[in-house]
């Protein structure tokens with residue numbers, strides 16, 4: 001089995017005195033996709049915010065490459081954790097290439113290294129390469145989502161965290177975005193994907209974790225999880 005990048009165990013977190021995540025556990029391995037599912041308000045985004053350091057943990061543990069994570073958010077990016085927040089917008093008036101270059105801003109890279117990274121993104125997402133000189137606004141919603149992912153990849157992460165990349169996209173485009181995300185794991189990246197598109201995301205998952213009212217109700221290898229298991233985890237049937 002591949003290297004464990006991220007291990008979340010019995011996480012407890014929330015906003016100020018308000019606890020919204022009470023007991024969440026999940027694992028992400030290198031070269032694999034873990035899908036985090038749950039109904040609206042279940043606590044998925046709040047879990048991601050604790051992993052990336054935007055929310056404080058009040059219990060449990062989050063470890064990355066075997067070490068407890070306690071750094072400020074920007075230091076977690078430097079350690080290889082990139083986060084594409086829900087509804088992330090690209091800079092519409094800037095070109096695709098300018099958007100990617102901005103994504104590399106957080107790393108101290110030479111001009112040459114930046115240019116090489118941009119080329120790597122074009123290999124992964126050829127549509128971005130073919131439209132590199134056009135304003136981001138000229139692309140479809142799905143393509144803009146790929147650009148947002150490309151921007152995050154410019155930081156050269158080991159762990160990529162995506163919060164609902166399919167949000168607001170037509171079903172056929174959702175499938176395409178999922179296919180591109182699936183291909184990304186071949187680069188060795190570990191991916192933590194929060195989704196509402198259950199079928200499409202479980203289809204590309206290695207591991208699945210379902211949360212309901214701030215607690216993990218199902219957590220395991222995607223191959224071992226049935227539709228009935230998912231329904232039970234979502235709707236609380238025994």
Ligand code: ATP
Pocket residue numbers: 015018020038039040041042043044045046047
């Ligand atoms: P969605 O799919 O709708 O994004 P989610 O599973 O990501 O849902 P969260 O956004 O993590 O859910 O929200 C979990 C709970 O935390 C909800 O009850 C929400 O109202 C609450 N919450 C979210 N953000 C804040 C905040 N800034 N302050 C207080 N409570 C919040």
